[in-house]
Amino acid sequence: MEAGSNHFMPIKKIFHSCSTQALGAGSRHRAGGRLVKCRHFLAASILLAWPPLGSSDDASLDYRPAGLAIVGIDAASRSANVELAKNTLANPASSGPSPIDNNYPVSAAEPSETVLEIPSDAQTQSTSIQAMFFSESLARQRQIYRQAHKALDDGDLRTYAQLRNSLEDYPLLSFLDYQRIARSGILDAKTIAGFDANYDNSRLTRKLQRQQLRTLARNRQWRTFIENYNSSTKNTRLRCQYAHALFETGERQAAISLSTELWLTPSSMPDVCDPAFHELKSGAENFPDLAWQRFDGAYRAAEMTLARYLERFLDARRKPQAKQLLEAYASVNMLGKQWQSRLALLDASFAEPSDKRQVLALWVKRLARQDLDAAVKLIGKRLVKNDIGSLPAAQSQLLLEELQPYVITRYALGDYNRLPAVYKKIGKPLDQKSLEWLIRAHIAKADWKKLPGMIALLPPEARDSERWKFWTLRAKQLAGQLAPEEKDALAVLADAASFYGFAAARYSNTHFRLQPQHYTLSEKDLQTLASSLHLRKAIEHFIHAEIEQANSSWAIGLREIDNQNWLMAAYLASRLGWHQQAILTAARADAWRHYAIRFPRIASDEFAQQGLRYNQPPEWFYATARQESALASHARSSAGAVGLMQLLPSTAKAVAKSLDREYDKAQLFEANYSIDLGSSYLDQLYQQFGNRALGSAAYNAGPHRVSAWLKNLRKPIPLEAWIETIRFSETRQYVQNILSFGLIHAALYNGTEPAAAGAPTADNLQEQASISRPWPVFSFIGEPEGMVKPYSQQVRRDDTT
Template sequence: MSIDAKGIALSLFLVLAAAPALSESNAEKAVAQREKLREARLAISRGDTVELNRLKRELQGYPLLPYLDYWAIVRKIDSLPYTEIDRFLGEHQDTAIGDWLRVRVLRELGSRKRFRAYLKYYKPEKITRTSLRCYYADAVARHGDRDEAYRLVEELWMVGRSQAEECDPVFARWIKDGGLTPELAWGRHLLAVESGNLDLARYIAGKMPPEQAQLARLLREVHRHPAQLTNYTHFIDKRPEYRQIVLHGLERLAREDAAVADSAWQRYEASYLFADAERDQLLRELALQFARQDDIDGLRRFFERTEEFTDARTIGWLARQSMRELDWAQVEFWIDRLPPEEQLLDVWLYWKARSLEEQYGKGRADEAVQLYRQAAEERSYYGFLSADILGQNYKFIDRPAPVTPDLVAEMAARPGMLRARELQAIGELYHARREWDYATEGMEHRELLTAGKVASAWGWYHKSIRSVLAADYLDDLELRFPLAFADIVTDVSNRMAQKTALDPYLIYAVARQESHFAHDAKSGAGALGLMQLLPSTARATARKAGVEYRRSWDLLTPKTNIALGSFYLRTLLNRFDNNRILAAAAYNAGPTRVAGWLKETGKKLPYDVWIETIPYHETRKYVQNVLAYSVIYAYRSGSVKPLLRDNEATSKL
């Protein structure tokens, strides 16, 4: 972590509106302590130990005092001050910051090949990074039990990707000492081919004896050209490698032509003894590929021949394909093939009832009503849909977590919690999250609920949400669906909601779905903040919205992010005729893609079928959650809102 003046200024900027509030009596003291912390960090950057020690004395009792020692040691880690390191680790055993320093020390020692010292600091139960585990295996191989080292090397070896370069030296020594057996070489070669990493596979094959290398070459050829499996006599062989080649090739062939792969599978099934797991995996792939290739006749024959095959994911996919065709008899057929426990889920209760209504009208109305009633007991998208059909109130099931104020106070006073809170307050959000995660790791049910209450009181909403989810307690709606940044949301919705379906409940729902209200959230695609906006989208939106926006990290400010996200959401509502279904889908998958889906369906599908058959699973769940969360946020705000507006409920998409 950089501790230069520019970095400090940026960290302080990121305190933002989400920083936890202190009582008025403690606010002045906190401001003074944070200023002294800032001065101490600058002293570290200058190497001014006299000033640093003076400030440390004045900061006695401050939760982040240990961080000054940590930052000071890290700054001179290249000189490996062992005395200071040992003292720090001794004083901060089993703390987040102690473990972080240990990792920094191990990286430094490993890169310098100082392996005797490495063994002193390495603790297997605390280290998960592959590079550090490889350094450890190398250290043990050199200065400890070589058999133990090579057992670890075997674990590190058996992956289908290239490992960190830190593994190369110990791998080379292990191979030189005869550790690479034909079984291990074949196993990793197979994993690499299955992962599509053919360069790695060829590298491994180069270390095989000639006969095995020939089999490895055959596997790679089948990977590239699986149709050669139809030459059955060429692949009937008792060696186990052939069975694995056939299985991998059949999965690849199924993606090209499911019917040909299925025919080949029947021949090979009669010739090889496949494990149940191998068989199930291949059948799953065959069923999905039949469906994707629209080979309905082949699919029927497949299921007639494999009546015992009841993979829920595959059958669910087939049921949705039937919905897309409005083939309600097939929808019922597939739902009835699901495992019994799956049929009791709200999603399939709803769709079984829908299929009965569409096929039989009043003929099986009583059965459909009973299914709707079961689904309507759930606080969910399908539960709300079912309740609307029945004309009954939604079931919110709102039960506060059974946590006392004394438990909350005790939890908030724990050292790790105090450090997390103060780190958040000064804008050190990465370290704050890690302190929190470390403090809550391994907590029992009641402790997690208590931690959720603490996080909520501090305005750390994403942690309160995740704590109750980790505790598997889903009925405390105050914790699961906080009215976060309420002043900002209300102001924005009042200014932007004219003539659109944009209301505070929709804004809450999108932010809840996008980030769990983590104002500093960053996605792998580069989206930022509460409503997860791409900087490019933010720039274009800011010009139209008249919102000040200069650089991407402005999106980490809740006020800016909510204003831009809400305005963008409003543009999507305008584009899609004020239909929140389509606007939510476009917010997640992009408006161009949604327009393409509407073109494909010809606007002939009922709204619920269109949602259920959205091609992307992520977008389907996104739309369902946003609609359901909007209802819950209305309830949390003391209002009653339907799942769907009239224009949405009557739309064909």
Template sequence: MTMRHSLSLLAFALLPCFAHAISDSTLLAAREAFRNNDSTQLASLGNGSGDRDPLAAWPGYWQARLALDNGDDNPSRAFISNGGNAFLRERLLNDWVQSLGKRGDWDGILRVAPALSGEARDADSSCWLDVATLNRRQTVASAPDLWQNVRLSDGCARLVEEQAARGVLTPAQTEARMRLLLAGNYLTVARRLAAAANLGERFFTAGGAEQLVQQLLTLGKNNPVAALERAAASEAMFSKAQSGFLYGQLALRSAQRLNMPQALDAFERADPQQLTDEQWEWWLRAALRQQDWGRLEQLSRRLPEALAGKGAWQYWRARSLQALGRGNEATPLLIKISFEHNYYGLLAKEELGTTLEAPLSRSPTPLTLQRQLLADPDIQHALALFELSLRNNKPEWREDGRRVWRWALRGRNDEQLLAAAEIALERNLYDMAIYAAERTVRTHDFSLRFLTPYRDTTRRYASQLEIDEAWVYGLIRQESRFLNVARSGVGASGLMQLMPATAKWVAGKMGLPSYQVNDVDTNIRLGTWYLRHVLDNLSSHPVLATAAYNAGPGRARGWQAAMPLEGAIYAETIPFTETRDYVQKVMANAVYYAGAFRQPGNTLKSRLGIIPAR
């Protein structure tokens, strides 16, 4: 029996038994009553007051939530003053602040908010508190970047309006936000911002210059070339601000279509004050794709401070300095990034001439520490939710368990995080084990960060298909965190997140008349076959195959350049944010797994390789 297995058996024995435990049927009925807005049925099920079961407080929380929707604060006040479930108290405080904000009760927010520390406030509650503070003629720390995001919560959208009204935003930022909202068809929010900032009707006047800007942006979604031609022909109609905004947006569209010469030309004509973080990053990507190292270095110095500090742009700034013969300036940047345990950290290490050694693992955490964590009410709450979900096959309770687990680990030290990872691993909560292990700061256990469940199955199919087992593991880790019942918002299922149509097509090719896509063996068998298929059809290049697995073979092929391209540059300039992040993480994961498997010649740059010409 292994040390971890013996600890697992004892840890299960340490789980507490709760007197007067609330029944599963009561919890399921209470959740359904909340969904149906049925306060009478909820009240009949009790509120769990005084019950030691960590799940007993949920009906009372839902009762208070429904009351808030009806403008009644008393149940929330009673629930919070009663003590008990800390996660639900904090969650209800945030709900309460947001309810008060929607009602415009600024004094109410200022009374409730002190009970929420900065860490406890979610983004919307923080915004509502700032709105309340501004409305009571007090100053708040500015949040200058909010204006860039058109999809803000109610509280943060209101905060931007208050900032615009009070001159916290520059006129250029306010007008840029107006144009972004109109381009996204957020007319109601745009109307509110125009009223708050006293902009009048000029953004909504038919036939005006602002309307022409919107028309050219609409054209530019599908045809940036034509839109830029019309913009140049109509330039006399635009103010400098209008023209600068329009060129910046059309530059972004061009860059995301990988027309980098056109994008670079348009960015030079854009107004830097109206550029969002996304636009700044694509300006650098355009220079990178062209391998215009001089321009990339210059742009990296102009980046807003928050972006300049990102590992991605520190790494590419270092690369541009190397290309320009300024290696002495590049080295300090690379050294700094090399301490990060991620894609850019690995690349930086290799630029410095070092490679990843076998990932660090350590002995299991002391049982006494696991016992302490298992006695923690918040850890008990999370584990009880996972068990409830498993007993009743209700994924929504698992999602609640994940929220509580992440919340319960807030502020923990490295030893506690690793003990929590062990506890999760013992219960096959692989995703939560990885979550805990990834958050350590100084003391790491990479065997917990890069778990290898289902090893026999994965190794067997990888070997049969002659694909790299480390790569397969890197992909599964990114796809599902080894949760075999994982299901994405678009319907992908299982460890390797197969879409229904893909699974059916692969099963047909393999001659499988029937299959269960969430069965571990079947899912890995189908997923590895499809991975081999896209690899064979994309120049046997794992970067292209990884991109294809996420976004489709046609897109992966379309993103190739007219000439061979360094794999890291191809990955950095993938137009889809999700796919770009996915490819980088899968390839970095593969390096860590290859180290654990003692594979020779294991470098990220060799895995990224050179992408052949289209």
């Protein structure tokens, strides 16, 4: 086993790689540690960068870079899924989102506009779906499928074969056969080829091939392994086993070539690579050079555990040099005092200027993590003045541009108040990241007069975003310098259905416009969707509560159809009651104003009851569930947070105890139980901070962090200003989402009876349209005066009687 091996994906990789992984039982995509909870939801290769509600400027409101897995649902829930879908179709106005006329603005600006009734073809649409996906023949096949699955589980292959023969045209027959082959242990090439020929299912075929190769390697059947190996595979474990097989079968030249390529990976490799590496060490004449190349790569990648392990394989010439480099990294606190000797070490160790820059950046960043003030002093004294030895000017500039935003960010995470002074010491960088942190520092200081000028320094694309357009105008308003024509600009910004658009509506005393859109599925649309075998498979898996397979098949199915048809796929998922996939597919289709499928009304009774119990707006609890799990009650994060409200079991247990209620971990996957405990926890955070926006921030990042941020605050600032200064971009976006989602839900459903499970009625929409005042965008989540006070001025409700 190589030193430095670890089985945990780096945080950065988790945040941006889970876009390619299907969600399912056992999936893990959450980075624990510094940020407490990566609460964003992603499923089955759904794209990462999603714009907000109707806005192209700020890709945010449905952005979920890492996240949650959907665990399998117990067998008892399968029939419930069928009934859910059937009930949704039978009564479209009661359990699924209903259409809203796409010309209707949720606004009082034009109360005379016509409000259309729910389209009369909704029931016809449901009848078509019923016939296509819930026919009597399909119902019989589903029953046989479940029986066959049970026979396979019980090892009753005779009964299985009899049942299987009745499913020749059933979409999940391939999955059933895959499971039979995978469990049989008979994984020869002929069987796998026959499976692939029958179903042309590359995904399941690849899974069988990988299982076959693992079995062959375990049994040391190396020649058969080579015969069945696919040279195009990128699987590191299989590639290492293939190299081992080549050594074992005497193909040493090919084995050494592949092993060398694998060896030079600048990170720890899995244990299965050890046999091939052992052969390489004894068979490659230039192995000391290979050891140095890998040491070099590992060192520059900050893989120091691996670098220390590799030191033992270096020759006498290189070993002292490696030791010096390792000591230099370990004692970066001496970097300033030993500057010239460290530069000489770089010159002796690395020929390429870019490699020298990379190592120098590595040292300074480590110094910044240990002693931020010392790093700032070093940058100001050496780098700003270009005192970097033999490093070319172009590389020096790249180094400075890399380190400036790094130290600015680290200061911002700790103390905004020192940021302006630090900014000057490190050379007044003009990169977007540094400037945005500096702007936030001035927002935290309520320095409204300077803010517009600072925003003007941003690159044009950033400066023209909704975020900074809003803050340019809002700062002038707070400073009493907003010109008449700029008041109009603030009102125009209010047309955007986004967090900043809603905030602009509040401060321009105008009405925000959601401008909902709706799409009605036609018979032709349904036929188009049904033409995708994988979409049909996904629906069947969903009905059988095989969630991992359902999500994976859905993702493949979306690739089978034209992307212009993704919107109708989202509507189909919604009509079937598969809200999680409807939400994600709508986002993929850029269907930001199709609110009915993005914000379906579910668990209305429970949210309403919790609102009454805690005297809180139900929209707050709903918005949290929508943000946390995309309304998937069987969501599970890799950090262990589970259920609709994504509670950690330890938190849920503490909340249950505070309520004098029995705690049952298994019940966390039940929607009502999760809503019960999650709502109680949110209310506790509200009692602690006296503000729902702060409570949501604490729900995401932890109460201790919110307390620390409040302690760093010097004076009261408006609520939206405090949200803008939240240090973690994830938490900042999270809180903005909660406000926006809750507002949209309230706008769509306000005034309807809590017991109603459908979309707003036409009468209710007409009532909303006739409201003669603007929507108070933050009234349901902030303090009445909309100000956030420093920690010392906070009146925490749990401290009062």
